[in-house]
Every structure is written in C-alpha cells, then in structure tokens.
C-alpha cells in the first residue's frame with residue numbers, strides 16, 4: 001500500500017501586513033491572537049506563525065512583553081509548533097525583530113532571504129476609513145520603504161538561532177532569494193532539511209502565475225534536491241489556488257489572516273480556523289492527510 005502523503009499546514013494568524021480597520025476578524029489583542037492560534041491548531045494547522053500587536057492600536061509590536069503574553073497560553077493549550085517571526089514589520093530594525101526569538105528560543109523562526117520593496121500602499125484604494133492614526137501612514141509609507149534583510153542581518157539571525165536549536169521558515173519572495181538561501185546552505189549556516197516558504201503575490205516579489213510557482217519549485221529542486229521541504233503562501237485572493245498548486249507539486253502550504261483576509265470572493269474570513277478548514281478540505285479532497293505537529297517536527301527535524 002502506498003503511504004498517504006502528509007501535508008504541513010502553517011497558519012499565520014495576524015502578521016504585520018493587514019491593519020485592524022481592514023477586517024473585524026483580524027486578531028489584535030493577546031486574547032484574540034491566542035484564540036486564533038488555538039482555533040487554527042484544532043482545525044489542523046501543525047505550525048502557528050506568530051506576530052504580536054499592540055493590544056490597543058493593533059500596531060505590529062515585537063516586544064518581549066507582547067510575545068510573552070501569547071506563548072505560554074498557546075503552548076498550554078496545543079502542541080503545535082510555534083514559529084516566531086523575525087520579519088516583524090518592515091518599519092522595525094533587525095535587532096528589534098530578532099528580540100523575541102532570542103528570548104523565547106522557539107522551534108522555528110521565520111527568516112527573510114533578501115531586502116526588497118514591500119508594497120502595502122495599493123490597499124489604500126480599497127480601504128478608506130481607518131480607526132487608528134498609524135494605519136494610513138504605515139500603508140502609504142511602503143512606497144518609499146525597504147524591507148531590509150542584508151546578508152549581515154541574515155547571518156546575525158542564523159548565528160543567534162543556531163545557539164538555541166531554532167530552525168527556520170525561510171521566506172523566499174523571488175528566485176534570487178533561493179540563491180541566497182543556497183549560499184547560506186553551502187556555507188553550512190543552514191542545515192538540511194531547509195524549510196522553504198515561497199511567497200507569491202507581494203508587490204515587490206514574484207507574482208502568482210502558475211509559471212511563477214513552477215519556476216520557484218524547479219529552481220529550488222535544482223539547488224537543494226532532497227535537502228529541502230517546500231511550502232507556499234499566496235497573498236490575498238491567490239491564497240488557496242497557490243496552496244492547491246503546491247500540493248499537486250509535492251509541497252506544503254500556509255494560510256492565515258496574515259496572508260489573506262478572505263475566505264472566498266468578496267467574503268471576509270471570519271477566523272483563521274475557517275481558512276485552515278478550507279485548506280484541510282483541499283488536502284483531503286486530493287487524498288492526502290494533514291500532518292500532526294509531531295509529524296511536522298519529524299519532517300522538518302525540529303528540536304521538539
């Protein structure tokens with residue numbers, strides 16, 4: 001009998017891309033983020049990718065205090081793999097972004113593979129009225145802001161995490177990022193299996209065409225062979241189509257309100273769990289099964 005393929009679902013529950021006025025369902029307070037993480041884990045997510053926010057304004061917040069308000073409760077109520085962002089938000093310094101990962105030493109940390117433009121400003125045409133003062137300038141400011149991830153920044157995160165046994169969700173927004181990842185792999189700073197999260201549809205990165213997805217996968221196959229595990233995330237409306245394509249090509253997937261606020265055309269997702277359930281239906285319709293957290297730990301060689 002052939003072994004049933006297991007798909008790792010990562011759920012990125014709040015992120016730093018969307019702002020509170022865009023959806024009433026975007027988790028902001030610690031209680032909301034904790035509930036979102038638990039709901040996603042119960043629905044089938046094996047990995048929870050975490051950002052924190054200021055509980056009053058919803059502004060991305062990379063403080064120890066805010067992450068400290070999330071982690072114990074999530075750990076107590078699920079055994080999912082916790083993945084803490086080092087991306088933070090593009091307005092933060094690298095030291096600020098690294099702080100919670102250095103402090104809490106999670107099983108996984110995100111690691112962005114290059115400096116880039118990160119265009120949030122097109123969302124201004126869709127959303128007019130903002131509840132909080134910071135939202136409009138945050139989106140507007142992305143016209144002239146670089147999401148900084150220099151080689152030295154990447155190396156700093158790699159060496160800090162190596163001491164703590166933290167492994168990585170390697171965020172690749174374009175083909176060049178795969179080559180940067182290969183560079184650190186060849187230097188021995190990244191170890192197999194490398195967990196590559198290919199990001200499609202961010203303005204400033206690769207698009208969402210089928211050819212884009214195939215080019216990413218073929219390039220990663222050529223550079224890493226069996227030494228990597230592939231996952232994808234599609235921004236906005238491309239989310240589920242990109243996830244489906246990944247599964248058909250042997251990959252895993254990421255959903256969550258960080259990446260898309262939607263659960264269908266013009267229909268806001270009411271929770272992260274709703275997106276995980278949609279993804280799970282796709283997994284099972286293809287004859288695959290969702291990976292448990294421990295199966296994900298095995299597949300990605302995490303410290304557990």
Ligand code: KMH
Nearest residue numbers: 085086087088110111199
């Ligand atoms: N926001 C996503 C496109 C990070 O947190 O390090 C990628 C991300 C970055 O999740």
Ligand code: ZN
Nearest residue numbers: 015085087258
């Ligand atoms: Zn993130």
